[in-house]
Amino acid sequence: MIRVLTIVCALGLATSLAAQGTEVAFGAVQQDTSLPVEVSAQSLSVSQNDGSALFTGDVVIGQGEMRLSAPRVLVFYTKDQSGIERLEATGGVTLVNADQAAEADTAEYEVNRGTIRMVGNVLLTQGANTLVSDTMDVDLENGTARMNGRVRTVFQSGDN
Template sequence: MFRFLTAAATLFLLSGPALAQGAQVAFGGMSQDTSAPVEVSADSLQVNQTDGTALYEGNVVIGQGEMRLAAPRVLIVYAEGEGQGRIERMEASGGVTLVSGDEAAEAENADYTIATGVVVMTGNVLLTQGPNALTSERMTVNLEDGTAQMTGRVRTVIQQGTDAPQQVQE
């Protein structure tokens, strides 16, 4: 019993910096080809030629490779100049779900920059990896290398007898 309590106390003390500062998380299922075509479906679409945006609303689902992003509202910003016609950024709001493989993340908002393959999710972020869960206020996902950085009071729930999420403290 003493060994168990010592191990639990050590784990708690070691996790302290991760809870306060943030945690880097490995995302095997979240890495993907960011140059793959993007498919969008929604209940409605408004295109603004003046500012180069398209607003999708109502049951918006975006697919790119194995990744799926769902939200009530997504604003797509198109590139100007040489890359005109290409999607530069997607801003999802109203409750966002990002799924790839057996990993899923939820947040109030998400901003996906296509060229860099970076998704920034903010507001009550919940990440599930199998039976395990992590929460924070902000998560920055790099889809090209399959990693994420969680910041703002990070909390981890690890189900016993399962594979633990891979965390690296800063």
């Protein structure tokens, strides 16, 4: 009876998660967004006109413990070219921070704000638990993420 009640409660909670945004922890520690951003890729194309750089082919972005990978990443530099303003990753994106990983169709990293917005078929894996949503907004400095748009999850019972 207790197991049935637990399952019913979990289903009720999962239904409420689907109806509204959900805030979850992301990353074991807060990310220092002032750390250097390292980029590796197969090729690079730079545009002096708009202050951007296009990295393609197995692109990996690293900053501290965080890793973001995608087939294509467009980098926009600050107006004075002293740093990176934002990164736009497309073609299937994977974000790893500590023991957590997230996947999405696209991602935009606002470096100065310390935020990442992942869009399209978002899948967040935290140990044995997974959450799925339409979008996920990550606040790296606080180590939190907010999932929105038809959030779904499955809770593992204590017996599994």
